[in-house]
Amino acid sequence: MSHYEAPIREPLVLGDKSYHDITEDIAKPIEGKANKNWYMAFYISLAAMLWGFGCIFYTVGTGIGVWGLSKNIGWAWDITNFVWWVGIGHAGTLISAVLLLFRQKWRMAINRSAEAMTIFAVFQAGLFPIIHMGRPWNGYWVLPIPNQFGSLWVNFNSPLLWDVFAISTYLSVSLVFWWTGLLPDFAMIRDRAVKPFQKKIYALLSFGWSGRAKDWQRFEEVSLVLAGLATPLVLSVHTIVSFDFATSINPGWHSTIFPPYFVAGAIFSGFAMVQTLLGIMRKVTNMEEYITRLHIEYMNIVIILTGGIVAVAYATEFFIAWYTGSPYEYYTYLSVGAATGPYWWAFYSLLLFNIAIPQLLWIKKIRRSFIWSFIISIAINIGMWFERFDIIAIVLSKGHLPSTWWRFEPTFVDVGIFIGTIGFFFVLFLLYARTFPVIAQAEVKTILKSSGEFYKKRREQGIPTKPEIKVAKPAAKKESKSDKKDKE
Amino acid sequence: MESSKVIHALYNDDEILLDAVKAVKAEHHHIEEVFCPFPVHGLDKAMGLAPTRLAITAFMYGITGLGIAIWMTNYMMIQDWPQDIGGKPSFSWFENMPAFVPIMFELTVFFAAHLMVITFYMRSRIWPFKEAENPDPRTTDDHFLMEIPVGDNEEDLKALLSKTGAVEINVVDKH
Numbered sequence: 293m294s295h296y297e298a299p300i301r302e303p304l305v306l307g308d309k310s311y312h313d314i315t316e317d318i319a320k321p322i323e324g325k326a327n328k329n330w331y332m333a334f335y336i337s338l339a340a341m342l343w344g345f346g347c348i349f350y351t352v353g354t355g356i357g358v359w360g361l362s363k364n365i366g367w368a369w370d371i372t373n374f375v376w377w378v379g380i381g382h383a384g385t386l387i388s389a390v391l392l393l394f395r396q397k398w399r400m401a402i403n404r405s406a407e408a409m410t411i412f413a414v415f416q417a418g419l420f421p422i423i424h425m426g427r428p429w430n431g432y433w434v435l436p437i438p439n440q441f442g443s444l445w446v447n448f449n450s451p452l453l454w455d456v457f458a459i460s461t462y463l464s465v466s467l468v469f470w471w472t473g474l475l476p477d478f479a480m481i482r483d484r485a486v487k488p489f490q491k492k493i494y495a496l497l498s499f500g501w502s503g504r505a506k507d508w509q510r511f512e513e514v515s516l517v518l519a520g521l522a523t524p525l526v527l528s529v530h531t532i533v534s535f536d537f538a539t540s541i542n543p544g545w546h547s548t549i550f551p552p553y554f555v556a557g558a559i560f561s562g563f564a565m566v567q568t569l570l571g572i573m574r575k576v577t578n579m580e581e582y583i584t585r586l587h588i589e590y591m592n593i594v595i596i597l598t599g600g601i602v603a604v605a606y607a608t609e610f611f612i613a614w615y616t617g618s619p620y621e622y623y624t625y626l627s628v629g630a631a632t633g634p635y636w637w638a639f640y641s642l643l644l645f646n647i648a649i650p651q652l653l654w655i656k657k658i659r660r661s662f663i664w665s666f667i668i669s670i671a672i673n674i675g676m677w678f679e680r681f682d683i684i685a686i687v688l689s690k691g692h693l694p695s696t697w698w699r700f701e702p703t704f705v706d707v708g709i710f711i712g713t714i715g716f717f718f719v720l721f722l723l724y725a726r727t728f729p730v731i732a733q734a735e736v737k738t739i740l741k742s743s744g745e746f747y748k749k750r751r752e753q754g755i756p757t758k759p760e761i762k763v764a765k766p767a768a769k770k771e772s773k774s775d776k777k778d779k780e
Numbered sequence: 781m782e783s784s785k786v787i788h789a790l791y792n793d794d795e796i797l798l799d800a801v802k803a804v805k806a807e808h809h810h811i812e813e814v815f816c817p818f819p820v821h822g823l824d825k826a827m828g829l830a831p832t833r834l835a836i837t838a839f840m841y842g843i844t845g846l847g848i849a850i851w852m853t854n855y856m857m858i859q860d861w862p863q864d865i866g867g868k869p870s871f872s873w874f875e876n877m878p879a880f881v882p883i884m885f886e887l888t889v890f891f892a893a894h895l896m897v898i899t900f901y902m903r904s905r906i907w908p909f910k911e912a913e914n915p916d917p918r919t920t921d922d923h924f925l926m927e928i929p930v931g932d933n934e935e936d937l938k939a940l941l942s943k944t945g946a947v948e949i950n951v952v953d954k955h
Contacts, residue, residue: 311792445857469893476818479912479920484921504813510904522893528882758796
């Protein structure tokens, strides 16, 4: 009965599949050749990335003055992008860690790509504060190391320093979690590789994984403990990012609901990005039988939930801003002032993309449709970018002192760096999709008998999942000494 | 090292393997190793493997990280270079502690996660440039391999293994 699952549950692996079929399916995109679409997407992303790098070099060479920010709106476009990218990263850890703790089997088809997305997104996020320093070569000043300035240490009271610790811990732990899960899958590719160079590379990547019973026992324990550590970690990261705002004294930022609201928003945007990526990837890599309608629906349910939390947070912010009666609150990003001021378009974009459009997912047909999920996920990605833009640009554009009121306009460099990070992200993801096992095949094999369509059908017919034993012919006999020892 | 003979019995189903391990154990044979393409639940118990203590090491590493965070914040902020930030002077670590909670938490997780994974890699002998030791490449695909040392009971073992559903039985010299 070890492979029992209630028949009412829909299968997670479609088709008539054996363990070997899973191996074949996952190895195919790696062993095959890339098609024209892949090359087209790759070159477009590469061009965007190079353009972004050009803008970064221009910024570093000339100075932050090439951006549209000013003394009053000091965190403009780039910190918006930083928070946006960090938020996107959260879904990967949520899928791999939180869903593991809850024993959700559907995570197994999507955790590998979601974690890859996390790592690549956090790379992009990390770029922005470093460029924002203006002198990135002094970036090591954020580390608590003995220095030549008279043992002047970093300030552990600062949320910006908490960010340094939170994000570096998050990135490195996610990377290790991801790689440990990849070892058995790299080993699978290694053991079936025919080209010697490929074999060498995957032998190196797999760290010599052999799959002993003891290794698997440790592997499962390590995964569980890492999941237990990563769950509070992922919540802490966006909590600390929200502290960047919440511990300040700006109206609109100084808000106690920021931590839970930011975490929900991060998961909301992260799942949207997973939908965007997997919507394309399942087609391109022929993983339609592993990433099914059911997976899409489950992710959409998480999106409805976290989107609902975000909507309630917006309503609370709007109400509280009005209820204080404070004139300073009149221009926060969720206020009448914002709705009627120069940033009205950003205000309404936020409501449209983040609150109105995701409500379509209440309809089951839309929730289970690939194309609709894809469109809605793009809308949420845009909406969540506007959320961060509104929080930063609208709030800072009208500070305590009316003579400092100022309007932010991005320059081509601002836009270029943002486009560059999107390009960089997709370059990494496209390379990943060609060279890494995009589905955790070892884990999917463990659920094949309980949640595979083939075995579920057989179980309904009363056929056990354990195949009948066909006694093999004894192996070719050697010159038998056959001095049998009897044993009980 | 003296070379010794072992039997490699290959299976192609996890449930059959699990029953086979139990049957071989019931006959009091020593199972040297089982190589699997994916984790088989209950296999460690059936083989009589001791539970892993990695979770305990993670706890100890986490405590170490917490200790380092406390020492670091105290040394840098309170002792070596105390400052009065926003009218909140650094007189004692305890009074300033709430601001250090994020650092304490992050370092706890950092140490627990990384050192546990490094311990796992060291204990299971996996690291870059390590040669794989699974005797048959099919064990990362869909086959399970049971390795049993043989003395003078080779024929018995073969009979037993083929009865339990082994799809292939090879006798090899292990160095």
